[in-house]
Amino acid sequence: MTTIYEHDVIVVGAGGAGLRAAIAAHEEGADAALVTKLHPVRSHTGAAEGGINAALRDGDDWELHAYDTMKGSDYLGDAPAVEGLAQDAPEEVIQLEHWGMPFSREEDGRVSQRPFGGLSFPRTTYAGAETGHHMLHTMYEQVVKRGITVYDEWFVTRLAVTDDADPSERECHGVVAYDVATGEIAGFRATGGVVLATGGLGQVYEHTTNAVSCTGDGNAMAYRAGVPLEDMEFIQFHPTTLPSTGVLISEAVRGEGGILYNADGERFMFEYGYATNKGELASRDVVSRAELTEVNEGRGVHDDYVYLDMRHLGEDRIVDRLENILHLAEDFEGVDGLEEPMPVKPGQHYAMGGVETDEYGATCVEGLYAVGECACASVHGGNRLGGNALPELIVFGARAGRHAAGADLGDALIGTGRSGEVEEEDGLDLPVEPGATTGGDAVADGGAVTEAGSVVEAAVEAERSRVERLMERDDGVKHSEIRAAVQETMGNHVNVFREEEGIKQALRDIRKARERYEDVYVADPSRTFNTDLVQTIETRNVIDVAETIALGALARTEFRGAHWRAEHQERKDDEWLKHTFVTWNDGTPDLWYKPSVLEGEGGEYEPKVRSY
Amino acid sequence: MSTQEQEPATQEQEPPETESPGDRRRAEKQRRLAADRQAEAEAATTTDEETVLLKVFRYDPEVEDKQEPRFDDFHVPYEDGMTVLDALIYARDTFDSSLTFRHSCRQAICGSDALFVNGSQRLACKTQLSDLDAPVRVEPLPHQDVVKDLVVDMEHFYDQMHAVEPYFQSDDLPEGDLEEQRQSRENREKVKMSTRCIWCGACTSSCNIAAGDNQYLGPAAINKAYRFTMDEREADKKEHRLRILEQEHGVWRCQTQFSCTEVCPKDIPLTEHIQELKREAVKKNLKFW
Amino acid sequence: MAEHYSSFRPRGTMWLLQRVTAVILIVLLAFHFFMLHFVTHAADITFAGTEARMSSVTYYLTMVLFLVTATFHGVNGVYAALLNQGLDGRAKTVVQAVLVVASVGLIVQGIRVANAMAGISL
């Protein structure tokens, strides 16, 4: 009595990326369905505040946008993806406008744009300080309009992928999902393709701007199905989050002219030479490190944070453009942004890395796509520019949706899987074995075992028995303890500043977490809305994802973009102009590299010193 | 009523009578663990630490002793700046992992955690414990069926939202590549508040009329319609929009109780929007006389 | 979708009439109270006095208008209140009929009374 739902295109996740993919597939004539663990409007895209980069105006063009993005990425972006983003963003943004998105407006009635960190032109299109909210709702509205099927509060736990020694030979036929409301486990067969759009992985860290639901599920599921995770060590720490909760204070505050002060009232970005040109508007990694350095050198407030001041902008401007910030500061920190400076410190914000895809969002597994924050196309390389994630969602969401629906987009320039110039890592000094523990059936999975016809059914069965076992256990460790342990070690050791010994400690702790996970148990006996079970499964994903981040961080012995290593204080272009990849390899992870693609339409992007 | 008259439950939980022996064992274990933890928590209370008492509504159709709704007590150590959501998470992670509630963003944007806290609809993540009288009573949103503990069935709310054709449908798009529709600042300002809705359902839950008349669109859906009706970019569809709103269970049902406006966590002036639409509808109809 | 909310008959007219009658009633009710409780004391009312007032055509017409608006306003208000509580289907039709009959009855009886007071016989 296995229920199998069948659609042409199954989109997992209904944030900005997933919604756009579903709409695109639908417009291509496919029967698309969204399967999402949260109702679409609850997705974390709604939290994005600042804006969407798109070269819309005279004086700006996509080449400039691509150039800024490549520079921001510290030359680890792949040119075809970066250029694709810059080229398609304007059209996609205007599409949103035509769907009614309430953008902020200029006097002449056109959409407003503002400056953002790392951009050579004020090209960040915005809707107040709640751009993501409007984008998410506008696209959900279009999904309703088109009558696209939405399975909400269905938690996808596993991909139905055929087995083959070589992941590039595997095919994805669908997914398995758990209906949170009733506890039913069902299969979803996709005749065209499965698009993963599960968003961020911020829950790997304790102090994060990401939602509680951002547990890197898509990354972990694709990883265990054999798809490589790319550049996982590149985690962006946003310089302005509220110290108590991690709630984000948008970069727009600095874009509009907000100023950072240390405890001594010094404008440290200039005073201490962190970024003598751009000051507060330098790239996020630069500002985050500057703040932490201030705190570490004793110039922080309460040894914890610095101040972000916007009072001088004046009440009118603040209320007009940053009103939402006033509410956030008031509700979550009890600070009135019109009257006093706001306390801020760096917090985990964005994962540049993710599931490896080409510039159409396709992975090396046939029929499996990934878009949005869970994917790595790679647009952001070593560091994402503010306002570049939202356009990524719509640009690549649309492409993957179309591709999965069967549209011919031409050949991809970016190769996927172990093809091209692959370089294996074999000399890495690991403190413990990463990957699967022995025993513990709740922990084992990997690729499925059957041929194409019955792969979805088989995956459903495998998932049923996993859930059965998790539910059966009487006693043991609670997922919340394991998750907290992982978050703690990641926060201590694989944060803004990284040292070799620390990363190794993190790997040891993650290993311990894996072992404890073998004894994890679900206390809630109910099948109805069992969030205990859902979070237990998510925690497994958090562990897997944390491990890939730590592995990448240990391997990359240089300082590039958001990745800073104490022992390696410079960017090493000779050795490290390449992406890191981690593959699950059925439980014994492999590390390998491929060079980044710097050859674009307008020639080669020359790595330059990144100074702001 | 029934929810209120229930005696706050004792911490003891009867072993639920469930199907398989495995289930029973599990439940037995759980009872013991929960009791232990509660005892620990109680012990913690007697020390000098400052704690807040939460009385939380519990119900689970599948677990024997939760089938009859009850309130459980949780003593949560208080920290500065703690919200109701923080306290619930603490209670769940520390005392009883079966405590169930929706939440995600922790920053008042996903709209998952509208709850009935001390007699009024609030977003748990946005409600500071320091603003509440102790003990803090936490219940699921009124007027919606309870699925489990604090989780309510939102289907009907979504249906109402979908009923107002909540999507842009202007046929009047500008010609030419990359040509946007123009919208004046004033017009954007006019619809601005209405676009902030996060679909939390607090307003509809607070409205007596929505409670009595299940077909009443309710303040959230009407506000959603307002967002389109008043958007000058969609002027060609205004009449169509008003036709939906002036149906029997549309705007006329609103009796200006204002509770929707009072509870909306996004400060949307719902009553004002509804009233404006009533006037628009009357104006439209007057034209035909 | 919206269609399943059946009735597309605009209820705006009723809503508007309820407000319009309310405005009229503010004036009429104040006048009425003033006349019969303050100018003439309720306890001092006699048939002769009533007859005298009613024989003025303006007063007569005002009172009929008062009767009609008050009846409409009151009965429509009651009906709207019931609808808000979810009155539907057959019950709704029945209530509607009962209320219409009651209103018509009230107005007819009211006019008969007024006629008697004004000395009009048909």
Added chain:
Amino acid sequence: MSHSYDRGLVEDFGRWREFTAGMWAWIFHKFTGWILVGYLFTHIAVLSTAIPGAAGETVNDVNVYTYTIQELESLLLVRVMEVGLLAVAVFHILNGIRLLMVDLGIGLDAQDRSFYLSLVLTAVIAVASVPTFLEGML
């Protein structure tokens, strides 16, 4: 959802302690409106004695209409109820005006204050009218 728990409509009124100003205004307006319609019907019924009255019918040599009204007015209960009726009408009028303002979008921010004001004014007017209404009774 097959197994969900419906707390029913009763709980709503079990929550009266938690009602806000606008809800009380709604309930009072409703309540007073219904009393007024009830009174309207009764009132016409009483006045109907004018029909036999006009035909010359009498009780104890007094016109039946005059007699009925004066008999009623001589009862303390009726006088007291008249004060109540006045209060009911005054509240309904004042809150009615408040509602009309709300309909026009005027003073929405003051909706709770205007409700309290209606209550206070009603009380004042009702009290002030007592001497007039009870004249000759005490």
